[in-house]
Each structure stands twice: as structure tokens, then as C-alpha cells.
Amino acid sequence: MARELKLLSVVIPICNEKDNINELYSRLIKIGKELSTKLELVFVNDGSSDSSFSMLKALGVSDKQVKVVDLSRNFGHQMAIRAGIEFASGDAVAIMDADLQDPPEVVIDMIASWKEGYHVVYAIRKTRKEGLLLRFLYATFYRLLKIMANTDMPLDAGDFCLMDKSIVKILSSMPESDPFMRGLRSWVGYDQIGVEYDRQERFGGKTKYSFLKLFRLALDGLVSFSYIPLRLAAISGFVVSGFAFLLILLLCFKRMPIYGTTTITVLILFLGGVQLITIGILGEYIARIYEQSKKRPLFLVKEKVNIQ
Numbered sequence: 001m002a003r004e005l006k007l008l009s010v011v012i013p014i015c016n017e018k019d020n021i022n023e024l025y026s027r028l029i030k031i032g033k034e035l036s037t038k039l040e041l042v043f044v045n046d047g048s049s050d051s052s053f054s055m056l057k058a059l060g061v062s063d064k065q066v067k068v069v070d071l072s073r074n075f076g077h078q079m080a081i082r083a084g085i086e087f088a089s090g091d092a093v094a095i096m097d098a099d100l101q102d103p104p105e106v107v108i109d110m111i112a113s114w115k116e117g118y119h120v121v122y123a124i125r126k127t128r129k130e131g132l133l134l135r136f137l138y139a140t141f142y143r144l145l146k147i148m149a150n151t152d153m154p155l156d157a158g159d160f161c162l163m164d165k166s167i168v169k170i171l172s173s174m175p176e177s178d179p180f181m182r183g184l185r186s187w188v189g190y191d192q193i194g195v196e197y198d199r200q201e202r203f204g205g206k207t208k209y210s211f212l213k214l215f216r217l218a219l220d221g222l223v224s225f226s227y228i229p230l231r232l233a234a235i236s237g238f239v240v241s242g243f244a245f246l247l248i249l250l251l252c253f254k255r256m257p258i259y260g261t262t263t264i265t266v267l268i269l270f271l272g273g274v275q276l277i278t279i280g281i282l283g284e285y286i287a288r289i290y291e292q293s294k295k296r297p298l299f300l301v302k303e304k305v306n307i308q
């Protein structure tokens with residue numbers, strides 16, 4: 001089934017990206033020409049405090065292909081993507097960062113796979129330019145997620161992707177309050193394929209992800225797609241109880257010397273630690289249930305440009 005691309009949407013979350021917007025825009029326009037298709041560039045302004053929004057508005061005046069969704073405040077990268085796809089109406093919808101770490105030209109390869117009939121074409125980071133520690137942490141996280149998640153997720157694939165409009169419709173009807181978009185994209189299923197690319201360095205500006213924010217994103221991924229952390233509590237409970245039972249047997253037969261207060265202190269601290277960690281893990285799940293149960297709108301839009 002050959003697909004015809006009449007309109008290509010590109011969803012781009014923007015948080016203080018004034019140094020990248022013009023370069024990104026001109027590279028996207030070139031891609032539209034190369035693919036000879038109409039474009040719909042959905043920029044989601046996620047509470048920028050620099051001149052990003054006024055730059056986008058100016059682009060919107062000169063080019064009706066530029067659409068801008070101005071969120072009422074910063075809702076975070078994942079929610080900005082989630083918001084953006086609701087306003088994308090193209091036959092295929094690409095998602096990419098604004099900083100040109102995801103080279104827009106990869107979309108041309110993605111369109112080729114989409115035309116073959118794939119519903120989701122995700123980009124796999126073959127190489128990265130981040131520091132050694134960060135690269136190690138990213139690699140560890142993706143492998144851990146692969147082992148723990150109840151959905152089969154590809155390794156080293158971020159949010160950069162192209163999706164058919166049918167998939168976008170499904171994703172934009174999902175009411176998750178902590179959306180982990182790359183996970184939800186895999187969860188959907190259908191026909192998916194990866195294309196490899198070399199992740200570039202940021203074109204301009206600085207990363208918006210502090211170490212803490214990255215950790216929080218990783219936690220969102222693990223908690224929304226795995227129950228293994230919850231089971232770890234039960235498993236450690238069994239291990240500790242088993243050990244205690246052995247100790248009781250040994251004591252009964254008086255084969256073990258009784259150690260002093262140091263041993264007892266260490267044991268109390270160890271058990272206290274295990275219990276607190278377990279409560280913390282439970283807390284992570286409960287906080288998310290609480291968040292979801294409040295049924296607040298996922299995001300609020302303050303202003304729209306070139307969108308009815």
C-alpha cells in the first residue's frame with residue numbers, strides 16, 4: 001500500500017530556543033521542498049522566557065505553514081510534545097527537538113519507510129556527542145528499561161520519530177498525566193521500524209535538562225512501564241525473612257556465637273534502609289495515581305497562531 005504525502009507535520013517543543021529557531025526553520029523548509037510536500041510546522045512554546053515566542057509569531061506572519069501553540073506556562077518537554085500532536089493534522093507527523101541534535105534531514109529517510117507502510121519510524125542514536133558519563137548513563141538506562149518494561153521498547157531511541165496520522169490520533173487521545181512519549185509510542189504497536197542516525201551537538205543555547213530532570217524522566221519511564229520496582233520490595237522481603245529464619249535455626253541449635261551491639265545496629269540500619277526504599281518506591285506509584293486521579297487538564301493553551 002503506497003501512501004501519498006500531501007501534508008507533513010513537524011512538532012517541535014520550544015523552551016528558550018531563540019538561537020536555534022531560524023536555522024531549524026530554514027532547514028525544515030528545504031526538506032519540504034525536497035519532499036515536494038506542504039508543511040505544517042507546529043511549534044509548541046513551553047513557557048519560554050526568552051524571545052522564542054515573538055520570533056515564532058513573526059515567522060507565523062510571513063509563513064502560514066508555521067503554527068504556534070503557546071502553553072500557559074512550562075509543562076515540560078514530554079507534555080509539550082503531547083500537546084503539539086493534538087494540533088498536527090498531516091498525513092505523517094514528525095517529532096523533533098529544536099536544537100538540531102536531531103538532524104531534520106533524517107525525516108527524508110523516515111518518509112521513505114512510512115511510504116512503505118510503516119506506522120511508526122523511530123530514530124536510533126548510533127552515536128552521541130555527550131560526555132562519557134552521560135553517554136554511559138543513557139546507555140545503562142535504555143538497557144535497564146528494556147529489561148524491566150512490560151512493553152518492548154527499542155534501545156537508544158528517543159522522541160525523534162515520524163508517525164502515521166492514525167497513530168497520532170491514538171496518542172493524542174491518551175489522558176496520561178506523566179506521558180513518557182517514546183514508551184507510549186512503542187506501546188501502541190502496529191508496524192514499527194528504526195532508522196539509525198548520528199546525534200549531533202546542540203546548535204545553539206544550552207540544554208534544558210538538568211541531571212535531576214533527566215533522572216525524573218528516567219523514573220517516569222520505569223514507573224509507567226514496569227511493575228518490577230514494586231516486586232523488588234516483595235523479593236527483598238523474602239530474602240531478608242529467609243536469612244532471619246536461618247539465623248533463628250542456627251541460634252536454636254546454639255551453633256552461632258552471639259555478636260554484640262554493633263551487629264544489631266548494622267542490622268537495624270540495613271532493615272530500616274530497605275523498608276524506607278520500599279516505601280519510597282510505593283510512593284512513586286501512589287504519587288502518579290494521585291496525579292492521574294485529579295483529572296486536571298494535561299496542559300493549558302494561552303495563545304494560538306495560524307490555528308483555528
Ligand code: UDP
Pocket residue numbers: 012013014015016017046074075076077080096097098099101206207208209
Ligand atoms: N524542552 C521543552 N520544555 C522543557 C525542556 C525542554 O519544550 O521543559 C524542549 C527543548 O526546547 C528542546 C527539547 O525539548 O527542543 C529537548 O530539550 P534539550 O535539548 O534541552 O534536551 P537534551 O537534548 O539536552 O536532552
Ligand code: MG
Pocket residue numbers: 097099101202207
Ligand atoms: Mg537537545
